[in-house]
Amino acid sequence: MANAYTAGSYSTIKKRSSSSRAERILIGALAIYIVVLAIWPLARLFYEALLPGRDGELLGVLLAQWRTPAAQTALINTVEASALATLVSVAIGVVVAFVLVLTDVRGKAALAFVALLPLLVPSQITALAWIELTSSSMLAPLGLAPAPGTTNPLYSKWGIVLVMGIEHSTLVFLAVQAGLRNLPRDLVEAARLGGARPLRVARSVILPMALPAILAGAALAFVTSIGNFGIPALLGIPGRYTMLTTLIYQHLQGFGPRVLGEVAPLALGLAALAVVGLLLRAVVVRKFMSEAGSAPMEPFQLGRGRAWAESILWIMLVVIAVMPLIALLAASFAPALGVPLRFDTVTLANYRFALLEQDATIRAFANSFLLAFTTAVMSAAVALPLAYLATLRRSRIARALDLVADAPYAVPGTVLAIAIILVFLPPLPLLQVSLYSTIGIILVAYLARFLALVLRPTMAAMGLINKNLDEAAQIAGASILVRLRAVVLPAVVPSVVAGALLIFMTALNELTVSALLWSTGRETLGVVVFALQYEGNSPAAAAVAAISVAVILALAALVTTLGRRLPEGVVPWQA
Amino acid sequence: MASVSLEGVSKRFKTTRAVESISLTVADGEFFALLGPSGCGKTTLLRLVAGFETPDAGTVRLANEIVGAPGFALPPEERRVGMVFQSYALWPHMSVAENVAFALQVRRVASDERKRRVASALAMVGLEAMAKRRPHELSGGQRQRVALARCLAMRPAIVLLDEPLANLDVHLREAMQQEFARFHREIGATFIYVTHDQAEAMALASRVAVMNDGRVEQAAAPQALYREPATEMVARFVGHGMVVPVEIIGREGPRMLVDLWGVRIAVRGEGSAGEHRSLCLHAENLVLTSMTTGAIQGRVVASAYQGAATVLTIQPNAADAPQLRVEYASAPPAVGAAVAVAVRDGFIIRNVA
Numbered sequence: 020m021a022n023a024y025t026a027g028s029y030s031t032i033k034k035r036s037s038s039s040r041a042e043r044i045l046i047g048a049l050a051i052y053i054v055v056l057a058i059w060p061l062a063r064l065f066y067e068a069l070l071p072g073r074d075g076e077l078l079g080v081l082l083a084q085w086r087t088p089a090a091q092t093a094l095i096n097t098v099e100a101s102a103l104a105t106l107v108s109v110a111i112g113v114v115v116a117f118v119l120v121l122t123d124v125r126g127k128a129a130l131a132f133v134a135l136l137p138l139l140v141p142s143q144i145t146a147l148a149w150i151e152l153t154s155s156s157m158l159a160p161l162g163l164a165p166a167p168g169t170t171n172p173l174y175s176k177w178g179i180v181l182v183m184g185i186e187h188s189t190l191v192f193l194a195v196q197a198g199l200r201n202l203p204r205d206l207v208e209a210a211r212l213g214g215a216r217p218l219r220v221a222r223s224v225i226l227p228m229a230l231p232a233i234l235a236g237a238a239l240a241f242v243t244s245i246g247n248f249g250i251p252a253l254l255g256i257p258g259r260y261t262m263l264t265t266l267i268y269q270h271l272q273g274f275g276p277r278v279l280g281e282v283a284p285l286a287l288g289l290a291a292l293a294v295v296g297l298l299l300r301a302v303v304v305r306k307f308m309s310e311a312g313s314a315p316m317e318p319f320q321l322g323r324g325r326a327w328a329e330s331i332l333w334i335m336l337v338v339i340a341v342m343p344l345i346a347l348l349a350a351s352f353a354p355a356l357g358v359p360l361r362f363d364t365v366t367l368a369n370y371r372f373a374l375l376e377q378d379a380t381i382r383a384f385a386n387s388f389l390l391a392f393t394t395a396v397m398s399a400a401v402a403l404p405l406a407y408l409a410t411l412r413r414s415r416i417a418r419a420l421d422l423v424a425d426a427p428y429a430v431p432g433t434v435l436a437i438a439i440i441l442v443f444l445p446p447l448p449l450l451q452v453s454l455y456s457t458i459g460i461i462l463v464a465y466l467a468r469f470l471a472l473v474l475r476p477t478m479a480a481m482g483l484i485n486k487n488l489d490e491a492a493q494i495a496g497a498s499i500l501v502r503l504r505a506v507v508l509p510a511v512v513p514s515v516v517a518g519a520l521l522i523f524m525t526a527l528n529e530l531t532v533s534a535l536l537w538s539t540g541r542e543t544l545g546v547v548v549f550a551l552q553y554e555g556n557s558p559a560a561a562a563v564a565a566i567s568v569a570v571i572l573a574l575a576a577l578v579t580t581l582g583r584r585l586p587e588g589v590v591p592w593q594a
Numbered sequence: 595m596a597s598v599s600l601e602g603v604s605k606r607f608k609t610t611r612a613v614e615s616i617s618l619t620v621a622d623g624e625f626f627a628l629l630g631p632s633g634c635g636k637t638t639l640l641r642l643v644a645g646f647e648t649p650d651a652g653t654v655r656l657a658n659e660i661v662g663a664p665g666f667a668l669p670p671e672e673r674r675v676g677m678v679f680q681s682y683a684l685w686p687h688m689s690v691a692e693n694v695a696f697a698l699q700v701r702r703v704a705s706d707e708r709k710r711r712v713a714s715a716l717a718m719v720g721l722e723a724m725a726k727r728r729p730h731e732l733s734g735g736q737r738q739r740v741a742l743a744r745c746l747a748m749r750p751a752i753v754l755l756d757e758p759l760a761n762l763d764v765h766l767r768e769a770m771q772q773e774f775a776r777f778h779r780e781i782g783a784t785f786i787y788v789t790h791d792q793a794e795a796m797a798l799a800s801r802v803a804v805m806n807d808g809r810v811e812q813a814a815a816p817q818a819l820y821r822e823p824a825t826e827m828v829a830r831f832v833g834h835g836m837v838v839p840v841e842i843i844g845r846e847g848p849r850m851l852v853d854l855w856g857v858r859i860a861v862r863g864e865g866s867a868g869e870h871r872s873l874c875l876h877a878e879n880l881v882l883t884s885m886t887t888g889a890i891q892g893r894v895v896a897s898a899y900q901g902a903a904t905v906l907t908i909q910p911n912a913a914d915a916p917q918l919r920v921e922y923a924s925a926p927p928a929v930g931a932a933v934a935v936a937v938r939d940g941f942i943i944r945n946v947a
Contacts (some may be wrong), residue, residue: 038672067628483684485681487679487683488683488685491677491679491683491684491744492685493645493671493747494670494676494677494697495696495698496672496748509687510686510687551748
């Protein structure tokens with residue numbers, strides 16, 4: 020019978036397989052992208068720092084640099100300040116995590132949000148906010164202002180320790196919170212049944228079990244501290260307390276790219292410190308941290324002490340997280356540095372200046388938006404096929420590339436910037452044009468640094484896809500690009516978008532990398548805040564900073580609403 | 595010509611040999627089943643035909659063209675096969691109609707033609723009303739039919755089915771089996787059907803390959819597998835056969851005379867006198883009898899009521915004897931009762947035990 024469904028006759032198949040060729044080309048392109056951006060610059064830095072000296076001495080360049088008092092002081096300062104800051108972070112992070120997870124205080128969601136604010140605010144803005152908080156214009160109305168002429172007490176080692184400690188406390192808080200949530204519930208309950216009171220249980224049972232999480236958080240806080248630039252720049256440079264990041268910056272500012280070779284060993288030392296910290300963290304995580312635990316524990320009842328605990332916690336969090344931002348906002352409305360802020364002196368002049376009048380600032384907004392947007396989009400476009408090849412196609416090359424892509428994000432930003440300059444200072448082959456002193460070099464550095472931010476959530480989401488969905492598309496005749504667009508992307512789009520938004524948020528106010536790569540006309544928002552503060556225009560710096568924070572908070576809200584549709588862990592601040 | 599042929603195909607995963615030296619030919623338009631327990635390699639074989647795996651040895655041909663050989667595998671998107679997955683694999687962000695239309699869109703079929711073919715494919719499986727729904731709004735059986743429609747819309751010459759009914763309940767399974775048989779008749783494509791359910795394979799396929807541990811034990815029509823199993827595994831796996839040890843006495847007319855635990859019975863098969871061989875028995879050829887000689891003595895150890903008959907499990911008195919299953923229509927003897935079983939027919943298994 021005539022039948023519309025009679026099977027089509029089997030046509031001769033083309034012998035040459037264009038589809039597997041397309042896949043190989045894709046892997047090749049991705050490999051080139053990551054090698055050029057991630058592997059080559061860091062390898063080049065390694066090589067440059069280990070070169071023999073001018074007289075042929077083995078590791079001469081390295082030894083020459085590290086014999087100088089400046090380098091040694093910077094190293095000691097870096098380790099000292101970071102260690103102390105880590106202690107501050109641990110103190111704050113552990114207390115907040117313990118109270119939030121283990122007790123029955125009310126308003127946990129609000130408390131958690133405030134505790135997470137330091138994570139969202141870039142370090143140079145945090146530093147600026149604290150400077151405003153302790154400046155005379157803020158303290159004068161309270162009668163606390165020191166005699167005119169005294170330097171702000173924050174411009175010192177202890178200022179750096181305090182502000183860095185607060186800024187990174189969130190990292191410890193998140194790590195300890197996760198660790199406490201994974202505690203085996205029965206061990207704690209056994210202790211309570213044994214008659215131990217809550218504080219005793221916390222001290223003898225919970226604290227030891229949470230120690231790996233605390234250590235892991237502390238290691239992360241330490242690594243982030245040694246790589247911090249914004250706070251040592253704004254507080255340490257005026258206070259003559261030099262850390263490795265600011266030392267490298269000052270070398271480059273003072274002498275330009277000529278001294279790259281001398282700066283390389285400093286960057287290598289910084290990288291080595293970071294690697295030690297990260298290895299320590301990896302060991303702790305792998306050996307001591309168990310996987311997901313059982314159901315959440317019953318929180319401890321605080322009884323009459325609860326109101327006290329809530330008040331203390333609120334006061335502490337508001338002082339360290341909220342008040343500086345309020346001070347920042349207030350300072351942005353002040354007419355000039357040192358003028359006390361009263362209702363009749365409030366002015367929008369700083370905002371007008373920042374947004375409409377000063378060319379550099381307007382350019383910086385445009386530059387940063389352009390850089391952040393381009394980095395976000397390009398990184399997402401790279402992350403999708405890379406995650407697909409690594410997960411669903413089980414490509415060994417892709418999986419290796421995934422591991423390597425973490426490196427530019429894990430190393431301190433200063434190290435990456437130096438590595439990028441080393442590679443991209445000479446003119447590009449074929450084009451015969453150098454990217455140095457163009458916005459292109461900042462873009463390249465951002466592309467290298469932030470890929471990990473979108474790659475991780477994309478990999479997580481990709482791991483949840485059933486392989487059959489991709490295979491069914493293959494059966495339907497779809498080539499790899501068609502499958503990526505029609506079947507894979509729709510399945511992971513929330514994670515990709517969240518990752519892209521994270522990149523945008525982070526790149527918009529980034530300072531550590533762009534401080535070393537910017538040039539006139541190619542400033543970023545982070546650089547402008549730094550520069551305005553440096554030249555004494557604190558109120559204008561505060562205005563730009565306030566706008567930046569507003570944008571970040573809006574984006575964070577956006578990411579959080581997306582967060583409900585995402586696999587666990589994609590949104591860093593969502594438990 | 596849409597035949598499928600495998601010659602000496604082997605596939606290894608890490609240290610396990612999933613498939614070992616398989617040679618099979620599926621004729622154009624045949625309904626062929628790959629039957630076996632979990633881990634026997636049947637799904638691996640199907641995936642080699644589909645192009646998801648590359649053989650470590652041997653060749654895979656579709657319509658006499660080599661598509662798979664060591665180091666070379668034409669990707670699935672360039673083979674013109676259709677596949678129905680056990681998990682259905684419907685794309686969740688597309689509607690039913692979009693799922694079915696996808697392959698046609700990829701091949702740039704014109705819009706009118708595409709709509710027509712989608713509509714008829716959905717009509718064929720009875721789901722025209724569901725065209726705009728999303729997969730998560732459908733039941734398991736409906737999803738299975740969409741998966742089938744998606745496959746049929748492509749008009750493939752070869753259709754691969756990977757345990758498509760395993761996730762459905764028993765009643766739905768029987769209805770869908772009839773649907774598969776109907777589609778095969780109507781569209782005339784070559785079907786390769788993977789299943790662990792021997793009843794399903796026997797009912798649907800014109801030839802079945804019984805697989806075990808990566809090898810083909812026997813590939814033949816269902817009747818041959820049932821009546822003349824080539825190995826003990828086939829005897830046991832297909833049709834709930836039982837395997838017992840016998841000694842061949844000699845030929846008697848068209849049949850062979852064998853000795854089973856001291857009882858002489860006439861069975862089918864080949865052999866020489868004095869050989870010790872395995873015999874395949876089926877429940878319908880075993881009958882409870884009151885005779886004390888010429889029948890296997892034993893006792894009832896279990897009794898399972900099945901409506902039309904009761905299946906009795908009987909432990910013969912002979913030492914180390916495997917249990918026998920007998921069907922009994924009326925009120926059965928009690929568990930523990932001594933009974934005698936007469937053997938009406940059997941088959942001497944070809945491979946030496």
